[in-house]
Amino acid sequence: MKYIALFRGINVGGNRKVEMKKLKILFESLGFSNVSTYINSGNVIFESANDPKTVLLKITAGLEKNFDFEIPTLVKTEKEMKKIADAIPKDWQNDPTQRTDVAYLFPDIDSKKTIEELPFKKDFVDVRYFKGAIFWNIKKEDVNKSQLAKIISHKLYKSMTIRNVNTARFLAGENK
Structure with a gap:
């Protein structure tokens, strides 16, 4: 496997x-x-x-x-990684106008409820849960307004590992 x-x-x-x-x-x-x-x-x-x-x-x-x-x-x-990558909307990219990241969740926080606890301003971030991960998309112009950087000092940060969408898709077998 x-x-x-x-x-x-x-x-x-x-x-x-x-x-x-x-x-x-x-x-x-x-x-x-x-x-x-x-x-x-x-x-x-x-x-x-x-x-x-x-x-x-x-x-x-x-x-x-x-x-x-x-x-x-x-x-x-690889199957789990592919399911997560497939759940990310295809138009979510990392480009000059937007940023998309995937937070792979350790079992202790693998729940949709985790989104509610994250410290960033959800008015500026489209954030979604899929078993094993949370992923988000934000317009680059809203990055500072979203307070996305606060995630680093949050208690949940120690129970996740974050990759950009390009890495997530590569690891899932896309673009190989």
Whole structure:
């Protein structure tokens, strides 16, 4: 089965550095096949015959053994990633006029209710829930008015990992 591992909080602002080459080698050493990484924010695409829980346990143990800091990790099947990407309206893009992001949710906050708790001004943001993720679209001219940046200091931020829509679609198998 094809999987995507999404890491939270690595290689941001020069902190918690993880080389993608080392991550690829680690995944191969854990017995995963067809391992590839995608951009430095921490995305690994790989295959395994194991179920998702076993895969996550293997990855978590491998990360703990090889890094001196915690790396929160989400593991999604390619099918799950595709369902999320397919739920995003096709006209939602990242371009000069709009911005679209996907927040992949850890199980503890995977609920439509999470939207209600997010601190940004929803008058300026079209935000939607789909099992496993919340995604939003905003006109670039409204980014500051939306107070979208407040999400970083919110308690829920630690239970999500955010990717732009282009990365989300790539990881789902689009544009390959």
